[in-house]
Amino acid sequence: MSSKQSSANVSSGQSPHVLDDINLKILAELRDNGRISMSALAERVNVSRANVYTRVEQLMADGVITGFSARVDPAKAGLGICALVFLSVHPQTWSSFRTRITQMTEIESCRITTGEHDAMLLIRGDEVGAIHAFVIGVLAALPEVKSVETVLVLDEVFQRPYLLPTDLPPRDEEVAQLGLTRFTRVNPGRASLNG
Numbered sequence: 001m002s003s004k005q006s007s008a009n010v011s012s013g014q015s016p017h018v019l020d021d022i023n024l025k026i027l028a029e030l031r032d033n034g035r036i037s038m039s040a041l042a043e044r045v046n047v048s049r050a051n052v053y054t055r056v057e058q059l060m061a062d063g064v065i066t067g068f069s070a071r072v073d074p075a076k077a078g079l080g081i082c083a084l085v086f087l088s089v090h091p092q093t094w095s096s097f098r099t100r101i102t103q104m105t106e107i108e109s110c111r112i113t114t115g116e117h118d119a120m121l122l123i124r125g126d127e128v129g130a131i132h133a134f135v136i137g138v139l140a141a142l143p144e145v146k147s148v149e150t151v152l153v154l155d156e157v158f159q160r161p162y163l164l165p166t167d168l169p170p171r172d173e174e175v176a177q178l179g180l181t182r183f184t185r186v187n188p189g190r191a192s193l194n195g
Contacts (some may be wrong), residue, residue: 022047024166026055027064031161034068061126071161079124083131084154085139086117093144100142106134117149128152 015089025045036044041183042052059065074082089097101110108122118195121139125131131150140148 002150002177008133021163023055023064024164026052026059027162027164027172028166030056030068031063031164074124078126081125081128082156083123083125083135084151084153085121085135086113086122086149087119087139088116088119088146088148089118089144090146097142097144100144106138119145 022045026041029041029044038053038056039049041056042049045052050152056065074080093181101107101119104124106123108124110122111120112118113120123131123134125134131152135148139145144169
């Protein structure tokens with residue numbers, strides 16, 4: 001596979017290589033302890049140290065592993081207020097919208113969504129006033145933004161660093177009914193989210 005194909009797959013959320021059971025075990029171990037030594041990791045997944053080192057390097061090269069970092073409790077770090085901000089964006093302004101929000105360090109994450117709103121942001125602050133000032137004074141003032149809805153998070157029950165296919169339990173096909181899920185069609189003016 002060419003590096004161009006590999007890059008396209010990674011950017012579209014697809015892994016260029018199939019993840020086998022050993023790779024999934026490696027990812028599960030790293031999720032629990034990103035600082036584990038290669039020797040200990042090899043022992044945990046029952047392969048040689050050279051094999052696990054090669055696999056981790058390949059997972060990084062493929063973009064499956066995107067980095068290693070410490071997990072921080074935001075409240076203990078001084079950012080005890082969390083909010084979800086739902087934005088509707090004017091059609092044809094996606095490129096400038098993405099550029100602007102990517103540069104805002106106050107935003108922890110952004111998800112482009114289907115449904116009533118176009119994007120969901122997760123933001124944090126040390127007080128409600130700081131959240132209000134950022135939403136009204138910065139986000140709502142963006143020329144790309146049509147409307148804003150903010151929801152304060154009362155309790156963050158848990159957040160997993162990431163899910164793996166092995167985390168998903170098998171579901172009985174007869175129980176899973178698509179009719180229980182509501183999808184809203186995308187606005188036709190939103191033809192390109194990247195451009």
